[in-house]
Amino acid sequence: MTPTARPARQRLAPEVRRRQVLDAAVAVFSEQGFHGASMDDVAARAGLSKPMVYAHGGSKDELFAACLHREAERLLRSVEAAATEDTSNDPQTRLWLGLRAFFHALTTRRAGWTVLYRQASTGEFAGEIDALRGRIVAQAAALMAEGLGMPQEAVRPYAHTLVGAAEGLADWWLTGPAPVTGDDAADVLAGMLMSAAWPGLDALRSGRVWTPPQDQRGRTGPERGIGSSSPVSPED
Amino acid sequence: MTPTARPARQRLAPEVRRRQVLDAAVAVFSEQGFHGASMDDVAARAGLSKPMVYAHGGSKDELFAACLHREAERLLRSVEAAATEDTSNDPQTRLWLGLRAFFHALTTRRAGWTVLYRQASTGEFAGEIDALRGRIVAQAAALMAEGLGMPQEAVRPYAHTLVGAAEGLADWWLTGPAPVTGDDAADVLAGMLMSAAWPGLDALRSGRVWTPPQDQRGRTGPERGIGSSSPVSPED
DNA sequence: AATCCAATCTACCGATGCGTAAAGTAGGGC
DNA sequence: GCCCTACTTTACGCATCGGTAGATTGGATT
Incomplete structure (x- = not known):
């Protein structure tokens, strides 16, 4: 059915591979978050197979750390x-x-x-x-x-x-609409x-510290809208 | 073997149940995060069974939203x-x-x-x-x-x-060591x-804008330790 | 060129967890 | 008192995903 084990892409020094894995992991984790990213995603991004990610990056927790x-x-x-x-x-x-x-x-x-x-x-x-x-x-x-x-x-x-x-x-x-360029x-x-x-x-x-106008001191702020006033909140 | 189905705790209005579920969900999600929290956790916190959480809160995504x-x-x-x-x-x-x-x-x-x-x-x-x-x-x-x-x-x-x-x-x-009290x-x-x-x-x-001292203008900052990581990562 | 080691791949396992179905129980309006 | 339905428990299907085993091949060394 399926040919077992395609050609190993290349033999590289462990440090290079480790850096590849780390770079890919940073990219994937930054885009999808820790839980959203799978180890397969990291492997695909690195252009490697999953076992290599584990060999050079350790477990998912270790890799993220x-x-x-x-x-x-x-x-x-x-x-x-x-x-x-x-x-x-x-x-x-x-x-x-x-x-x-x-x-x-x-x-x-x-x-x-x-x-x-x-x-x-x-x-x-x-x-x-x-x-x-x-x-x-x-x-x-x-x-x-x-x-x-x-x-x-x-x-x-x-x-x-x-x-x-x-x-x-x-x-x-x-995220701004017109970020500073250059x-x-x-x-x-x-x-x-x-x-x-x-x-x-x-x-x-x-x-020098900022102080509120005298007539506002001591007021405890608006109770309405924060502390469980309405018995049921019919939002949506 | 023995599906003895213990007493149904109480019959409450849907809005009340929904608020219970939402309150529990906010508590659990805030403590464990979206992925760290399971729907069983939410059900346990709400004092309800899991099917009820789904009945009143919808799917996990809908509940979190x-x-x-x-x-x-x-x-x-x-x-x-x-x-x-x-x-x-x-x-x-x-x-x-x-x-x-x-x-x-x-x-x-x-x-x-x-x-x-x-x-x-x-x-x-x-x-x-x-x-x-x-x-x-x-x-x-x-x-x-x-x-x-x-x-x-x-x-x-x-x-x-x-x-x-x-x-x-x-x-x-x-998170501070000695937060403001009161x-x-x-x-x-x-x-x-x-x-x-x-x-x-x-x-x-x-x-009035802050401007750097003249002798610092135009310097591009330290390249060391920041710039371009690797020539590799040949993805896509 | 033959050999051996390590790097790499494919394929798989097991756990976790979402979501639901089935079956039984009790509260509350009539 | 009766029935409807909200509620409970238990169990399971299914998908995803972390992690691993065994087969396979490249390439340096002799």
């Missing part, structure tokens, strides 16, 4: 290198350089970014993903602490905020984020 | 109500009220927020989830456009940024975000 780690490591290295390579810059500029490296990684390695950021934080890899994102937040916190002259613990919530803002802006760039998109995006975020961070340093 | 829509509708309604209920407020205050309602929904209905925001944007529900998040961004854009006196299209990227920042801050609050957490979180974001947005209105 390897994708996560490789891409996170790349992103962290590039941001760190950008922020620290020229210590003559002032901290604010270094923060901008770090952000630019972040967006540069996003725009040039979209699949890797997607694997890291658009995956579910619920489910089996929640801890893994949160830990990796935490390292990125920590790096942002270090830059901000230096730039603002504040202790890291004080800026930590704002580091989360800044990273979230970067992710949101990236979302706009990736090779210097990272420059533009980093500038936009600095423009939107820096004045607030700077105000934070001097202790 | 219904969860998404109900929670998104609630969130949108509460934010809109908060921002528009008192038109005597100035736009900036209305933005703060909207943010506070957002965080109020987060802190009081954590499961619903998780279903909406911590699910994968890759995979089969990507379009659905992105559309719902887009409506939230549109609402933020409307508030910001009014508050800043700018056209909606101009503030759209910053609306994405603000929503991402809110999500990042929420992440910190949910019932007025939403007040505190909204205040933190306004403090961090408003000065930048205000600067935006007056056209």
Whole structure:
């Protein structure tokens, strides 16, 4: 019936094969998500058979974890290198350089970014993903602490905020109707984020906080529409 | 062997049953994610048998979509109500009220927020989830456009940024080591975000943008560690 | 050129989980 | 009290998919 075992395509060094598998896995996982992607998909994308994927990439969990780690490591290295390579810059500029490296990684390695950021934080890899994102937040916190002259613990919530803002802006760039074009998109995006975020961070340093008008204080917000008011919600 | 069919628990109106099923589904999906949760889990959580879950909730896909829509509708309604209920407020205050309602929904209905925001944007529900998040961004854009006196299209990227920042801050609050305590957490979180974001947005209105130091312009950033991975992957 | 090893393929197994069918039971309106 | 129907339990069909076994072949070495 079927000829058994077609010619083996080529004999390649294990490192090359492993990188092929990892590249394919990143691409497939970024497009379909962890659960949506099958190992057959990865094999097909890599141009290999499934046993080779298992030989070089391990189980599906191990393979996904390897994708996560490789891409996170790349992103962290590039941001760190950008922020620290020229210590003559002032901290604010270094923060901008770090952000630019972040967006540069996003725009040039979209699949890797997607694997890291658009995956579910619920489910089996929640801890893994949160830990990796935490390292990125920590790096942002270090830059901000230096730039603002504040202790890291004080800026930590704002580091989360800044990273979230970067992710949101990236979302706009990736899905927007008329994204910024050109090779210097990272420059533009980093500038936009600095423009939107820096004045607030700077105000934070001097202790100025936003306060609501007096007549709004103490009001507990709208109860209607949130807390189980209607006995039955007849939506649809 | 012994299909003894234990007592039917109770005869309830279809709407009540449907809400039970939806509540259970939101809880289970938020804890385990779409793929991690099984329909048996939903049935167990609802205290019902699996056929009843299918009778009232439809297929797993339909059930998840219904969860998404109900929670998104609630969130949108509460934010809109908060921002528009008192038109005597100035736009900036209305933005703060909207943010506070957002965080109020987060802190009081954590499961619903998780279903909406911590699910994968890759995979089969990507379009659905992105559309719902887009409506939230549109609402933020409307508030910001009014508050800043700018056209909606101009503030759209910053609306994405603000929503991402809110999500990042929420992440910190949910997973942080020492989250803000008390019932007025939403007040505190909204205040933190306004403090961090408003000065930048205000600067935006007056056209002031952040610019890098002159000697950094035009540098293309670190190529090392980011660029082109491999010449291989000869797919398609 | 003959040989051997490892790389590769095809084909398969078993588990998981969605969705449904069959059969029995009880609440509640008449 | 009777019947209808909502509800329960149990079991199963079927598809998908992770993971593996055995057959097969390329290519470096001698």
